[in-house]
Each structure stands twice: as C-alpha cells, then as structure tokens.
Amino acid sequence: MQIIKNxxxxxxxxxxxxxxxxGFVPTMGALHLGHLSLIxxxxxxxxxxIVSIFVNPTQxxxxxxxxxxxxxxxxxxxxxxxxxxxAIFMPEIDTLYPNGLxxxxxxxxxxxxxxxxxxxxxxxxxxxxxxxxxxxxxxISPTNAYFGKKDAQQLLIIKKMVSxxxxxxxxxxxxxxxxxxxxxxxSRNVYLDSASYEMALNLPNAINKAMSLVLANTLESKIIENxxxxxxxxxxxxxxxxxxxxLKKIQEIQKRNSxxxxxxxxxxxxxxxxxxx
Ligand code: PAF
Numbered sequence: 288m289q290i291i292k293n294x295x296x297x298x299x300x301x302x303x304x305x306x307x308x309x310g311f312v313p314t315m316g317a318l319h320l321g322h323l324s325l326i327x328x329x330x331x332x333x334x335x336x337i338v339s340i341f342v343n344p345t346q347x348x349x350x351x352x353x354x355x356x357x358x359x360x361x362x363x364x365x366x367x368x369x370x371x372x373x374a375i376f377m378p379e380i381d382t383l384y385p386n387g388l389x390x391x392x393x394x395x396x397x398x399x400x401x402x403x404x405x406x407x408x409x410x411x412x413x414x415x416x417x418x419x420x421x422x423x424x425x426x427i428s429p430t431n432a433y434f435g436k437k438d439a440q441q442l443l444i445i446k447k448m449v450s451x452x453x454x455x456x457x458x459x460x461x462x463x464x465x466x467x468x469x470x471x472x473x474s475r476n477v478y479l480d481s482a483s484y485e486m487a488l489n490l491p492n493a494i495n496k497a498m499s500l501v502l503a504n505t506l507e508s509k510i511i512e513n514x515x516x517x518x519x520x521x522x523x524x525x526x527x528x529x530x531x532x533x534l535k536k537i538q539e540i541q542k543r544n545s546x547x548x549x550x551x552x553x554x555x556x557x558x559x560x561x562x563x564x
Contacts, residue, residue: 289374307334311429316340317357321464321472325433326370335373346415437463439561483553493518506540525550
C-alpha cells in the first residue's frame with residue numbers, strides 16, 4: 288500500500304494505474320468499522336481502492352472540534368493496509384488549499400438543502416464538505432465513491448453536486464454500521480461515558496420504532512415522528528423529522544424517497560442517526 292502525501296505522487300500513482308477502476312473512500316481518519324465497511328466495498332468492487340485521510344478545516348465552524356478531532360494516523364494506516372487498500376492519500380492543509388482558505392473559488396450548496404438540520408447549526412459546513420470533496424474527486428478521478436448513509440444530509444448534498452455539475456462519478460451509499468447495542472458507529476462515540484452511552488441507546492430505539500411502523504404500513508409522518516420522539520424522552524432533541532431526498536419535510540412517507548433524520552445531544556456529545564424508507 289502506497290502512502291501519498293502530495294499531488295505529484297498522486298499523479299504518478301494514477302499514471303501507473305491507468306485504465307483501472309478506482310474505488311474512493313474519503314475520510315477524516317479515526318477509522319472505525321463504519322469506514323471499514325465502505326473500504327471493503329471499494330476494495331471488492333474496483334480494480335484499486337484509494338482512501339483519503341484529511342481533517343478538512345473548511346467544514347468546521349469556529350467553535351467546533353477541528354483541533355481536538357481524533358487523529359489516529361498509524362492505526363488508520365494499519366487498518367487500510369489490512370483491508371487491501373492500494374493507496375492512502377494524506378495531504379497537508381497547504382497541499383489541498385495552496386492559496387489559503389479564504390482566497391479561492393468556493394462552491395455554494397442550495398440553501399434549501401444546506402442551511403437546514405445539520406446546516407442550521409453548522410454554518411457553511413456543507414459548503415466546506417463540497418469544497419474538499421470536489422478537489423478530491425478532481426485529483427483522484429474515482430469511478431465509484433463510497434459514502435455512509437449515516438451522514439444522510441452530506442450524502443444527499445454530494446449526490447446533488449455530482450448531478451448538477453455533471454461529474455462522471457458513481458456515488459455509492461453504504462448502510463449504517465451499528466455496535467452490538469445498535470448505536471450507529473461514529474468517531475464521536477468515544478466522547479460518551481457509560482451513563483451517556485446508555486442514554487444514547489434511545490436513539491437506535493427511536494429508529495427501530497419508526498422502521499417497524501413503516502413496515503406495518505403506517506406512512507403518516509406525524510405519527511412516525513411522534514413515536515420516535517416518545518423513545519427519545521430524556522434526550523435533548525435537535526430535530527426528528529421525516530423528509531424527502533431534497534430534505535424537505537413531507538406529510539407522508541413516499542417509499543424510496545423518504546427518510547427519518549434525528550439529531551440529539553447527550554450531555555456535550557451530539558449524535559445523529561436516520562433510517563431510509
Ligand atoms: O464524512 C466525512 O468524514 C467528511 O465530511 C468527508 C466526506 C471526508 C469530507 O471531509
């Protein structure tokens with residue numbers, strides 16, 4: 288497995304692997320089993336797989352956890368090597384943003400998708416995500432790029448960018464990976480102490496409740512949201528809504544175009560989860 292730090296090395300690597308299909312998994316490192324399931328998909332379904340590890344400053348707000356975001360590079364490298372990854376791209380900030388952060392062309396995602404839910408409390412977050420993802424897509428030219436369904440809003444906005452900008456890349460959504468108690472895996476779960484962890488399990492309970500209602504053909508959004516909210520008693524709920532794939536609130540589930548998205552706070556830790564119908 289090659290560890291690539293700069294753009295010339297990346298170009299050389301691509302030249303040596305011309306005409307091969309590339310599966311790409313963009314990450315910010317601190318890899319867990321959720322990332323590994325994306326990586327396994329990329330490795331199995333492409334000639335070569337590239338993982339990027341880059342804690343992207345432009346998607347963090349001023350009061351967010353950029354400085355303390357977990358950085359576990361040696362462990363991440365080992366995990367990628369064991370999973371059969373062909374190359375890791377680990378650029379420095381200057382490599383991806385050679386003109387600085389404030390003086391370049393930026394992408395603005397539609398307000399209707401990017402300023403709601405996660406975007407309502409994380410100013411410019413999705414603009415920062417699109418900015419780095421477009422750079423990575425242009426540098427890596429993947430055939431297939433893998434994203435977790437857990438970050439539903441991110442996934443839907445990236446799909447929109449790919450469609451609006453006619454990018455020739457398949458976006459492959461991958462299922463949420465959960466721990467033995469059903470909590471969705473996240474790099475931020477390490478911040479939960481045992482009491483908070485117990486409380487956090489109400490989140491997957493709410494998801495399961497919603498899923499079982501929809502499987503029993505209850506399609507009215509209010510009923511599903513209220514049932515999920517009842518499971519979340521005791522948690523500070525930021526939102527719990529049924530939306531369509533444009534992130535618009537809808538009155539009734541439309542199969543294959545709806546999801547329930549939830550964000551809660553457990554003490555200082557903010558967790559998100561969702562289910563796709
Ligand atoms: O989901 C993430 O880890 C990040 O938002 C991503 C997609 C790697 C962009 O920095």
